[in-house]
Amino acid sequence: MATTTREMKTATASIQSHPLDPLTAEEIVLAGQIVRQAKPQMNLVFNTITLQEPPKKQMLSYLGWDTTGPRVTEIDREALIIALERPSMKVFEGVISLSTEKVKSWTFVPDVQPILTMDDMFEVEELVLRDEKVQAECRELGITDMSQVFNDPWAIARHVNYPGRGKRLMQALMYMRTCEEDNQYAHPLDFVPIVDIGLMKVIGIERIKPRNSKFTRPTIPMEKHNFLPEFVGEENMRKDIKPIVIQQPQGVSFNIKGNEIDWQKWNMRISMNYREGLVIHNVSYQDGAEKRPLFYRMSLSEMVVPYADPHTPHYRKHAFDVGEYGLGLCTNGLTLGCDCLGSIYYFDATFNDHKGQAYNIPNAVCLHEEDHGILFKHTDYRNGRAHTVRGRRLVISQIVTVANYDYGLYYYFYQDGTFEYEVKATGELNTHVLAEDESPEGHGVIVAPQINAQYHQHFFTMRIDPMIDVDCHRVPYPTGHPNNAFGNGFYSETTMFRDTHEAQAIPSYDTSRVWKIFNENRLHPYTKSPVAWKVTSMHQAPLMAQDDSVVGQRAGFAKKTVWVTPYDEKQMFAGGFYCNQSDGSDGVEAWVKEKQDVSNTDVVLWFTFGITHLPRVEDFPVMPVEYCGFKMQPCNFFIANPALDIAPTNKKVNQSVLAKATPSNESSCCSSTKL
């Protein structure tokens, strides 16, 4: 097993400061030890050892937001363990008390498959390469040196020959490298081994047959397409990029205490888990003397990347990168001055391996401030008096690698109360080999000879748990008001979602639709309507797959932009808890089938955004960032622009200078207009 990115941990004592802090290395190891001692007869694979987050009700009291009962001052640390028993591969869920060192519950869970771990990935890649039938396939393609062959093990999704979740399966997408560090996605192979992880063997191999081609088998495209500097060559690099240096000579403007972040009027807490990766907890904004609670918890609860090609085996490619692979497990250790520019604060992350040991990802979360251009400006044109205030944002980010793709995941907090979430999709396109005369048939683009980058979509579903009782409303603006003599009139209409059936919405261009979360118990003094937060998304796409397709069944969450459910602590993941090999019986679409009241109760907003990605040749061999995301803003929540107390900056403070660009020559216009 590769351990290059891991630092192994041993158990040493430490004290927890907050109930929402992730498990420490010691706690992970301890939890595993407690289970092993309690179940000495079981040969367990530790799939997941993670914090069992305290119930929201307890936490609201602990935080002082809920004062209806006696204040909760201590909360037991608990670990949630998902384990597989070898050789049966039966799945068990355990809750372990770390303070009493007891197994609180231990339950066999039938007919599910837990998340795929990095250990699973590494083990499957190795066993595939050792398999004789795989080696025979390679030989037939002309490869004799198996050290040139690589594979990306993918979740199986659902396989026509192996339906259901009885077997723990993966499919291996095959590639070769012509030399060390060569880009394997330029040399895709035409077959897909199917692996049973329980049996630890290849149980089938599928050839991808050329369509409408005179060839029975494509040759491997051998042309190299690389982006690493050793291939591009120092001599070919652009020489005219001068450094940009971003510094904070007086230090940063944020304060850190453990995992709590204080930045100007914002306060919040972060955590990192195996699955959602970065989670933002307990967000508040200081409004004068009042600390106003906003969000109890925000995370990327699920995502799915369905591919367009309907033929075998491509129909199985719809990666759930949260539920199948885990944004925590796939997270990168970040590099100063490279992933992150300026004055950077890092948080590490700690996860478990199959043996119940802990490993550390250093610099897993990057925290920094950025200048964000003008926050607001107004000039009185009469006298030229200009007032310009520059904006800042606090950026909390991680970067994950899920096989070929890499995603930067950015939480932004702005000084005016705006919160934004942005996904930067980069990395490499998943590629498929075509025969020399074969076409992608409208489902992909040829990014280089014989290399088909298939069309696909990216959907991201955020789970947003407001700190206070909420409802979700939409604001559409139809025309045709009766009192509209000059024809310009339009008005806003707010429709309240009363139940889980009404609370399913998609965008509307015709009505400039936005959504609001509001608190009916607090009216704005000026507008006399409930204080609210507005949710807008610039990146919306419909799920192109059929409703009853495999991905349509499994990724119901991607069918709507907005879903609202009554709060239920079991409902954390839009694609279901056991997402791997799932059938759609768990997840937001299943939860809302039965009509439930969402008015005047504690609710959760599930917000989906995404893009339809038709790859470009320019996305190959490595893809410039594609952006998508959404934004939330206070909307008649404060009594004025909350950033009025930000002083203008000036060149003395920020040391801006006039650029000494090549000066305009004597005969140029520029010098004359600058007389």
Add this chain to the structure above:
Amino acid sequence: MATTTREMKTATASIQSHPLDPLTAEEIVLAGQIVRQAKPQMNLVFNTITLQEPPKKQMLSYLGWDTTGPRVTEIDREALIIALERPSMKVFEGVISLSTEKVKSWTFVPDVQPILTMDDMFEVEELVLRDEKVQAECRELGITDMSQVFNDPWAIARHVNYPGRGKRLMQALMYMRTCEEDNQYAHPLDFVPIVDIGLMKVIGIERIKPRNSKFTRPTIPMEKHNFLPEFVGEENMRKDIKPIVIQQPQGVSFNIKGNEIDWQKWNMRISMNYREGLVIHNVSYQDGAEKRPLFYRMSLSEMVVPYADPHTPHYRKHAFDVGEYGLGLCTNGLTLGCDCLGSIYYFDATFNDHKGQAYNIPNAVCLHEEDHGILFKHTDYRNGRAHTVRGRRLVISQIVTVANYDYGLYYYFYQDGTFEYEVKATGELNTHVLAEDESPEGHGVIVAPQINAQYHQHFFTMRIDPMIDVDCHRVPYPTGHPNNAFGNGFYSETTMFRDTHEAQAIPSYDTSRVWKIFNENRLHPYTKSPVAWKVTSMHQAPLMAQDDSVVGQRAGFAKKTVWVTPYDEKQMFAGGFYCNQSDGSDGVEAWVKEKQDVSNTDVVLWFTFGITHLPRVEDFPVMPVEYCGFKMQPCNFFIANPALDIAPTNKKVNQSVLAKATPSNESSCCSSTKL
């Protein structure tokens, strides 16, 4: 006339370096003098003196892009003059040769009204305040000191009592200030004087009557709502914002020669005119040995901000900030370290006043580079080998103030060939006074007691003139491919716009629609289809006003996202050349009425984006930036990611450091996970 922001110019000799350079101060003065000498009997108001841009055909030869004829090496400098004759206010258009110092043409143009100038604004504000009926209205409201009264003169749009364009009219929106520098939009008055600029007098006053109110007249809201630092108070400012310093110790990466900008693989030229403000000319990108022409000319050709309230006099509020006021005329002189951070290069701008004198706006255009986060990244999860390349963008920007609103207008060029245009809308909301018991009736929001900020929309129409023969296509992706057993299949369909009737399109969520400009004469070697640029916009809204409303007639361009017209050098402005008091007979909607071929010919793309703005209380008294824009990207144009030749940066080069935030205390989790 206020001249605080102007520097007057006298005529001195200078040499022009390029035919697309704006007129110098000397040329402006010279053009006026030539006309005065040629027409000594006329009492002329010089409305506009600007460069008459050379014909595209000539320029393409001059630039060397068109080699079909003998190379044009010299192009005559010509000025376009629009003048009004006093007292008739007849409009004349003249073309002046600056090299021969001759009037080449001089034409009376009936039934039009040219743009409103800053001189018009200042003169109208003064005459309104001197008017006795206005003073009487103010006295009735309790104002005796007219120095407290201010007004924003607006274009009339169209007035029910004065239809047509026979009179040159403005309407004055009235406010008061309770002290110097007080925010007048917190104290709106309830009447609107109508001004005839030919007669130089107030010809009518309209009261805005309270609706469904027991009051016949609202009192003036006297509560102050200010944002200037002297009102907020030093003691109330946030003290915890540490400086961010952005420096380029080795200088900037761009080169400037006159108005030509060279930045990495991009080359372009800028100019600034009274109307469109910043214009980008002759854009190319270096592709290996080949300099590939992309765009001949790009500018914001028109914009409109229609308001939602259908009652008199609000129905007239739909500002065309390009055609009625001019983005050049309204441009701000920018401040280093405040509007622009880092190493900044400025260009000045020069315009004419009514007398034919020239004045200078120093620092009218800001040019700088910005770090733009990761451009691309991929990690091999097997060995942790990460390759991260940070991106840069070149930013060319101006900021305009049009009465209450301020717009930052940003052209971004990215290293991977992406071009983006972004509008940052800020400044102050246009406000309207309500009686104490009055409601905005669904057409606005009460941002403070009695202050109604009406709903409105912002539409921006770019004129994009590609350098080469182009057509526009849409790419919709319906589902239901026959060969779709697993239901995931989707494909892209490209529809070619053949004529001006087909080439009218709006967004489609259902099909993830994007548009492409492509060159049928050049096929991509891999995809075998024409090389193309993709146009996407994240900010789309329908024009809410009725098609046959006043604004619907005048702002036809805002009804569609995409229009394509055959190239016609007379068709520069989406809302027509004489936009002020226009009737819709000129402009893109009028031009496409007759069906014209747009396939295989030189075409222009008119691209509209915008937002529906329901003001928030948080937008008052000054509005945090609202963003909108669009993006263009090479789409199967290059043979790979064109930014592969960018080397990774590192902390030695960019001097990034670990932040010394308040360290986590002994008992925190953070220290233990960082063991």
